[in-house]
Amino acid sequence: DHAFWETQPVGQLKPELDKSGPEGPIDDPMTVDEVKKEGYHLPPSFEWCTCDVTDKKVNDEVFELLDNNYVEDDDAMFRFQYSREFLKWVLQPPGYVKDWHLGVRVVGTGKLVAFITGVPAKLSVKGKKLDLAEINFLCIHKKLRSKRLAPMLIREITRRINLSGIWQAAYTAGVVLPKPIGTARYWHRSLNVKKLVEIGFTHLHSRMTMSQTIKFFRLDKKPATPGIRPMEDKDVPAVTALLNNYLKKFAVAPVFDEEETRHHLSMRDGVVYSYVVEDPDKPGKITDFVSFYSLPSTVIQSSGGHSTLRAAYSYYNVAGKADLTRLMEDALILARQKDFDVFNCLDLMDNAQFLKDLKFGIGDGNLQYYLYNWRLHNKLGPGDIGLVLT
Numbered sequence: 202d203h204a205f206w207e208t209q210p211v212g213q214l215k216p217e218l219d220k221s222g223p224e225g226p227i228d229d230p231m232t233v234d235e236v237k238k239e240g241y242h243l244p245p246s247f248e249w250c251t252c253d254v255t256d257k258k259v260n261d262e263v264f265e266l267l268d269n270n271y272v273e274d275d276d277a278m279f280r281f282q283y284s285r286e287f288l289k290w291v292l293q294p295p296g297y298v299k300d301w302h303l304g305v306r307v308v309g310t311g312k313l314v315a316f317i318t319g320v321p322a323k324l325s326v327k328g329k330k331l332d333l334a335e336i337n338f339l340c341i342h343k344k345l346r347s348k349r350l351a352p353m354l355i356r357e358i359t360r361r362i363n364l365s366g367i368w369q370a371a372y373t374a375g376v377v378l379p380k381p382i383g384t385a386r387y388w389h390r391s392l393n394v395k396k397l398v399e400i401g402f403t404h405l406h407s408r409m410t411m412s413q414t415i416k417f418f419r420l421d422k423k424p425a426t427p428g429i430r431p432m433e434d435k436d437v438p439a440v441t442a443l444l445n446n447y448l449k450k451f452a453v454a455p456v457f458d459e460e461e462t463r464h465h466l467s468m469r470d471g472v473v474y475s476y477v478v479e480d481p482d483k484p485g486k487i488t489d490f491v492s493f494y495s496l497p498s499t500v501i502q503s504s505g506g507h508s509t510l511r512a513a514y515s516y517y518n519v520a521g522k523a524d525l526t527r528l529m530e531d532a533l534i535l536a537r538q539k540d541f542d543v544f545n546c547l548d549l550m551d552n553a554q555f556l557k558d559l560k561f562g563i564g565d566g567n568l569q570y571y572l573y574n575w576r577l578h579n580k581l582g583p584g585d586i587g588l589v590l591t
C-alpha cells in the first residue's frame with residue numbers, strides 16, 4: 202500500500218490504479234498562476250527553511266544531518282558520507298534555485314531535522330528534451346521517521362519547483378516505489394582488498410588466501426592509454442561534444458551545454474575526477490573521456506582502526522579511440538593512485554561490457570530510477586539508461 206504515492210502523477214504498481222495514456226506528462230497541463238503561493242503546513246513544532254549551502258554554518262548543519270541519518274546499505278554497515286565540498290558542488294549547477302534546497306527545522310531550537318533538494322537539468326527522454334528537476338538528498342532525522350514527514354517534503358519541493366514552471370522530475374532510490382522506469386545494479390571493484398575485508402565490505406573467496414587475493418586484484422602503477430591526462434578548462438567544448446554525441450543513444454540521458462559540462466565534469470580534488478585522452482598524433486584532438494566522483498561511507502561499527510570507506514563511483518565515460526575496457530582499467534588505476542579503497546559502478550550505459558573482465562563483483566544494492574509526471578509504456582533495461590545522479 203502506498204497511500205501517498207497513489208495520489209501522485211507517477212506510474213502505479215497496481216495495474217488497476219495505473220492510468221493509461223500516451224507517453225508524456227501524466228497530469229493535465231498547469232500554469233504557474235495556478236500553483237499555491239504559500240507553503241504547505243507542517244506540524245506546529247516544525248518550520249520550513251531554505252538552506253544556503255555556501256553559508257559555512259548551514260553547510261555544516263546539512264553535512265551533519267546527512268552524516269548521521271542518510272542512506273545505509275541493507276545491513277546498516279555503511280552510511281554515505283557526502284563531503285561539504287561535494288554538497289556545494291552538486292547543489293549549485295548552472296541555473297540552480299536556492300528555494301529548491303529545502304530544510305525543516307525545529308521551532309525554538311532551530312535544529313535541522315529534514316532535507317530534500319532539487320537542481321535544474323535538461324534530460325532527453327526517448328528523444329523529447331525535458332527541463333526538469335533532479336531530486337536528491339531526501340533525509341529525515343532517525344528520531345522523526347515514520348511520521349509521514351517525507352510526503353510533506355515531497356509536496357513542498359514540488360510546489361517550489363512548479364513555481365518555476367517545471368512540471369517533471371527525475372530521481373533514484375534504493376527502494377521500490379511507484380513506479381521504477383528502470384533498475385540498475387551496483388558492482389564493486391576492490392582496490393584495497395585487505396581493508397575491504399577488514400571492514401566487512403567484502404569477504405575472501407573460499408580457498409583463496411589474503412596474499413593470493415591481493416595479487417588477484419593488483420593493478421599496474423600507471424594508466425596505459427597514450428595521451429590520457431587530467432581534463433582542463435580548454436577541453437570543455439570537446440568533452441561536451443563527445444559526451445552529448447555518446448549519450449544520444451540512451452533512452453534517458455542528460456543533455457549538457459558547455460557551462461554544465463564545466464560544472465559537472467571539471468576536476469575538483471576530493472570531489473570529482475575527470476580525464477581526457479588527447480590524441481598523441483593530433484595535438485588538441487580529444488578522443489576519449491573518463492570520470493568518477495568521491496563518495497566516502499562511514500563504517501558504522503568501526504573496529505580495527507578504519508572509520509571511513511573511500512569509494513570512487515563511475516560517472517560519465519566515453520570510449521572513442523580507446524576500447525572501453527582498457528579505458529576503465531585506467532580509471533581503476535587512477536582511482537587507486539588517489540587512494541580510493543573501492544571503485545563502484547552501475548550496470549547502466551555500456552558498463553556491462555567491462556564489469557566481469559575488470560574483476561568487478563555484483564553488490565547487494567539496487568538503484569531504482571524514477572520520473573515524476575512522465576509516463577513511459579515499457580520498463581527500460583539498464584543498458585538504456587544514460588543518467589548518473591550523484
Ligand code: MYA
Nearest residue numbers: 203204205206338339340341346347348349350351368370
Ligand atoms: S533517495 C534517498 C532517500 N533517503 C534515505 O534513504 C535516507 C534514510 N532514510 C530517510 O531519511 C527516511 O527513511 C526517508 C523516508 C526520508 C527516506 N523516496 O515520512 P515517512 C515514502 C520517495 O513516514 P520515513 C532520494 O533522495 C514511502 O513509500 N518516497 O517515511 C530521492 C511512504 O509513502 P507511501 C519515499 O521513513 C528522493 C512515505 O514516504 C522514500 O520517515 C525522491 C512514508 O513517509 C524515498 N526514498 O522517511 C523523492 N522512502 O505511503 C521523490 C519512503 O505512498 C521526489 N518513501 O508508500 C518526487 C519528485 C518531486 C519534485 C516534482 C517536481 C515537478
Ligand code: JJ1
Nearest residue numbers: 273274275276373374375387389402403562563564565566
Ligand atoms: O555498497 C553496497 N554493498 C556492498 C557492501 C555490503 C555490506 C553488507 N550489506 C557490497 N559488497 C560486496 C561486494 C563484493 C564484490 C565482489 C564479490 C563479493 C562481494 O555489496 C551497496 C550497493 O551494492 N550499497 C548500498 O546498498 C547503499 C545504498 C544504495 C542505494 C542508494 C540510493 C541513493 C539514491 C539517492 O539519489
